[in-house]
Amino acid sequence: MQKSLNIDPGKCTGCLQCEMACSLENEGVFNTSKSRIKVFTFHEEGKFVPYTCTQCDEAWCMHACPVDAIVVNAVTGSKDVISDLCVGCKVCTIACPFGTVNYNADSGKVVKCDLCGGDPQCVSACPTNAITYVDANATGLDKMRQWAEKTDNTVGG
């Protein structure tokens, strides 16, 4: 059964533990600006919204890549950037309509969530279960994919 991140913004307190854990796991430093999950703050509403890649089926980033540097992880279903192959052209960063592939100027490559290979550290770090890693069809993923379909212009796969 494919699993995916389920985000419940109602439970998020804005503590940024997820960003710290992501940055440590993927970049080796505690630096929220290097995190692949971002918590957005809505001051007017007093809400926090964690946001990262949904590993969408459409995989615009993967199809837009000119050098075959983004591939489907056969185990987790995540779309992974093969850093050695990425040339840093950034086409994926404008192709992804969710804005969840980002350019890292330090490395000259793009980065995105890869579900930490199946053990997402943001989930382990979240103290309120705002982020969980659950069976894909039990999440709100379908709702997010409705949005994906609105931008879909191509044929399956």
Place this chain on the structure above:
Amino acid sequence: MIYVVVGSGPAGVVATEQLRKLDPLAHITMIGAEPEPPYSRMAIPYFLTSKIDESGTYLRKQAKHFASRNIDVVQQRATSIDTEFNRLITDDGRVRRYDKLLIATGASPVVPPVPGIDSPGVHNCWTLEDAREIVKLAKPGASVVLMGAGFIGCIILESLALRDVNLTVVEMENRMVPRMMNDVSGNMIKSWCEQKGVTVHTSTRAESIEQIGGGKLRVSLSTGGTVDADLVISATGVAPNLGFASDSGLRTDQGIVVNDYLQTSDADIYAAGDVCQGKDFNTGEYSVQAIQPTAVEHAKVAATNMVRGHRTEHVGNVNMNVLDTIGLVSASFGMWMGVPGGESSELVNEKEHKYLNLQFKDDVLVGASSLGLTQHVGVLRGLIQSKTSLGLWKDRLKKDPMRIMEAYLACSQSQVSAATA
């Protein structure tokens, strides 16, 4: 079924893969004119800086990628189509029959009408062969004149700057990247380049190139001066490779004319990529976009229609570009120049070279351009393509366009609207 694909760039490659996926038994041939395995022109700038070797530009990394999919890859140049009998003729005289043909022959650099443009030491930067010549001549300390500061010019500019050459850029328009940046942001890129030690002449033409001995070239500028160079790179634009298609009787305009199924004026012939005048998502009109994401999408839609019949309509692509000019990242989307009766929002920070311009029609984002932003820029495409109603967020964005990510989350993501209702 017999499918023949002419062109082995991104559109050709993706089309053959899609054809194979949908028709496991078909005979599929891809014809490319260049000697290398299918490669990406987009990756050439990174080859110039030695970030990758030639194989790093290849579109598919496995040596047997095409063979394992039973896709025949041949190196020939298509010369004509016999549309009456569905036959394609190549420069070796070979005649191939097809049931469906896809033309994905891309584009080629335009040769500007400048005396001396054919001198030794003047090169395009379009093919891997061009890139090898540039690597030989663009040694550290060499003087290089780059004609054209459009998208291709600017992306090469970065590679040249990293090769430590003395670089002079000549652009006839009044700013850099005039097809994706307005006066403000185009000139912010210019000042950025100047701070990095590049000489930039805008509103200037190269009037002539002469050989002055010792392998040197002298470029005369329309503004009066001259610049001596070891290498002149011509990047003044590209045009679709239409020749053999129009000679064969297919309807052409800017590019090969297609309908909403990417079918040309001949029922058995389709077109995709830089040669194809496909529908623009924003305008609904047909134009040549010549960008990677559009090429790939054309290829998938065209190949699908070739196999399954016309069940997949091409709804049009958002024109978009992203560019890195010596570390300053710029991006543009859709109607970045604005639309009649529209509204806009602009943030200019010249000191930090940050810029964001949003263009609205009613309460929908229809275009955007940015400088110095690398995080979440894709949502600009998402908002444009989904035609999301921004509601009260439009006024918030008019006050501060940098709140675009909040606007996106609040307006587009159902999980968020529930949380912020």
